[in-house]
Amino acid sequence: MLLAGLALMIxxxxxxAIQHGSRPDAHxxxxxxxxxxxxxxxxxxxxxxxxxxxxxGDAVQVRRLIDYTVATDPQTPYFWLNGARILAYDFxxxxxxxxxGAPLTVQANWRMTGAR
Numbered sequence: 493m494l495l496a497g498l499a500l501m502i503x504x505x506x507x508x509a510i511q512h513g514s515r516p517d518a519h520x521x522x523x524x525x526x527x528x529x530x531x532x533x534x535x536x537x538x539x540x541x542x543x544x545x546x547x548x549g550d551a552v553q554v555r556r557l558i559d560y561t562v563a564t565d566p567q568t569p570y571f572w573l574n575g576a577r578i579l580a581y582d583f584x585x586x587x588x589x590x591x592x593g594a595p596l597t598v599q600a601n602w603r604m605t606g607a608r
Contacts, residue, residue: 535565542575551583 538561545553558575565571584605 531565532568535561535568535571538564539571546578546582549586551586554578 538557542554542557542561545557558571558578561571562575
Protein backbone atom coordinates (compact mmCIF):
# COMPACT_ATOMS: atom_id res chain seq x y z
CA MET A 493 0.00 0.00 0.00
CA LEU A 494 2.85 2.36 0.86
CA LEU A 495 4.57 1.53 -2.42
CA ALA A 496 1.40 2.33 -4.39
CA GLY A 497 1.07 5.68 -2.61
CA LEU A 498 4.71 6.49 -3.32
CA ALA A 499 4.26 5.60 -7.00
CA LEU A 500 1.22 7.90 -7.24
CA MET A 501 3.12 10.78 -5.63
CA ILE A 502 6.09 10.37 -7.96
CA UNK A 503 3.79 10.13 -10.99
CA UNK A 504 1.92 13.24 -9.89
CA UNK A 505 5.18 15.14 -9.48
CA UNK A 506 6.20 14.07 -12.98
CA UNK A 507 2.92 15.27 -14.48
CA UNK A 508 3.26 18.54 -12.58
CA ALA A 509 6.73 19.04 -14.05
CA ILE A 510 5.43 18.39 -17.56
CA GLN A 511 2.45 20.76 -17.18
CA HIS A 512 4.51 23.59 -15.75
CA GLY A 513 7.58 23.22 -17.92
CA SER A 514 10.61 21.06 -17.44
CA ARG A 515 13.65 22.47 -15.70
CA PRO A 516 17.10 20.95 -15.40
CA ASP A 517 17.84 19.38 -12.04
CA ALA A 518 20.94 20.10 -9.94
CA HIS A 519 23.06 17.91 -12.23
CA UNK A 520 21.84 19.65 -15.42
CA UNK A 521 19.66 16.74 -16.59
CA UNK A 522 16.29 17.59 -18.08
CA UNK A 523 13.42 15.98 -16.15
CA UNK A 524 11.58 15.11 -19.37
CA UNK A 525 14.60 13.31 -20.78
CA UNK A 526 14.96 11.38 -17.56
CA UNK A 527 11.29 10.36 -17.77
CA UNK A 528 12.08 8.06 -20.71
CA UNK A 529 9.32 5.52 -21.28
CA UNK A 530 7.01 7.20 -18.81
CA UNK A 531 6.35 10.00 -21.30
CA UNK A 532 3.85 7.84 -23.18
CA UNK A 533 2.09 6.97 -19.94
CA UNK A 534 1.96 10.65 -18.95
CA UNK A 535 0.63 11.55 -22.42
CA UNK A 536 -2.07 8.90 -22.00
CA UNK A 537 -3.09 10.54 -18.70
CA UNK A 538 -3.23 13.94 -20.40
CA UNK A 539 -5.31 12.43 -23.20
CA UNK A 540 -7.80 11.01 -20.71
CA UNK A 541 -8.11 14.49 -19.17
CA UNK A 542 -8.55 15.88 -22.68
CA UNK A 543 -11.38 13.44 -23.29
CA UNK A 544 -13.14 14.51 -20.09
CA UNK A 545 -12.83 18.18 -21.05
CA UNK A 546 -14.09 17.31 -24.56
CA UNK A 547 -17.13 15.57 -23.07
CA UNK A 548 -17.86 18.73 -21.06
CA GLY A 549 -17.46 20.91 -24.15
CA ASP A 550 -14.67 22.99 -22.58
CA ALA A 551 -12.81 24.17 -25.69
CA VAL A 552 -10.14 26.14 -23.81
CA GLN A 553 -9.23 23.19 -21.59
CA VAL A 554 -9.30 20.77 -24.54
CA ARG A 555 -6.90 22.92 -26.56
CA ARG A 556 -4.50 23.26 -23.62
CA LEU A 557 -4.56 19.54 -22.85
CA ILE A 558 -4.00 18.61 -26.50
CA ASP A 559 -0.90 20.81 -26.41
CA TYR A 560 0.29 19.10 -23.21
CA THR A 561 -0.36 15.66 -24.65
CA VAL A 562 1.50 16.26 -27.89
CA ALA A 563 4.37 18.01 -26.11
CA THR A 564 4.71 15.08 -23.72
CA ASP A 565 4.80 12.39 -26.43
CA PRO A 566 5.28 13.93 -29.89
CA GLN A 567 6.05 10.56 -31.50
CA THR A 568 2.56 9.07 -31.16
CA PRO A 569 0.44 9.77 -34.26
CA TYR A 570 -2.80 8.99 -32.39
CA PHE A 571 -2.55 12.18 -30.35
CA TRP A 572 -1.73 14.31 -33.40
CA LEU A 573 -4.52 12.87 -35.53
CA ASN A 574 -7.27 12.97 -32.94
CA GLY A 575 -6.18 16.36 -31.63
CA ALA A 576 -6.34 17.73 -35.17
CA ARG A 577 -9.76 16.13 -35.67
CA ILE A 578 -11.09 17.82 -32.55
CA LEU A 579 -9.71 21.20 -33.59
CA ALA A 580 -10.88 20.92 -37.20
CA TYR A 581 -14.32 19.36 -36.78
CA ASP A 582 -15.55 19.44 -33.20
CA PHE A 583 -14.73 23.04 -32.31
CA UNK A 584 -16.56 24.47 -35.35
CA UNK A 585 -19.49 22.12 -34.70
CA UNK A 586 -19.70 23.34 -31.10
CA UNK A 587 -19.60 26.92 -32.30
CA UNK A 588 -22.41 26.25 -34.78
CA UNK A 589 -24.50 24.65 -32.01
CA UNK A 590 -24.00 27.70 -29.80
CA UNK A 591 -25.03 30.04 -32.59
CA UNK A 592 -27.65 28.17 -34.64
CA GLY A 593 -29.21 31.42 -35.81
CA ALA A 594 -25.96 32.57 -37.42
CA PRO A 595 -26.08 32.93 -41.20
CA LEU A 596 -24.89 29.92 -43.15
CA THR A 597 -21.96 31.89 -44.55
CA VAL A 598 -20.76 32.63 -41.01
CA GLN A 599 -21.11 28.98 -40.05
CA ALA A 600 -19.19 27.98 -43.19
CA ASN A 601 -16.46 30.43 -42.20
CA TRP A 602 -16.24 28.83 -38.75
CA ARG A 603 -15.81 25.43 -40.38
CA MET A 604 -13.17 26.70 -42.82
CA THR A 605 -11.26 28.36 -39.99
CA GLY A 606 -11.31 25.08 -38.04
CA ALA A 607 -10.08 23.17 -41.07
CA ARG A 608 -7.14 25.52 -41.46
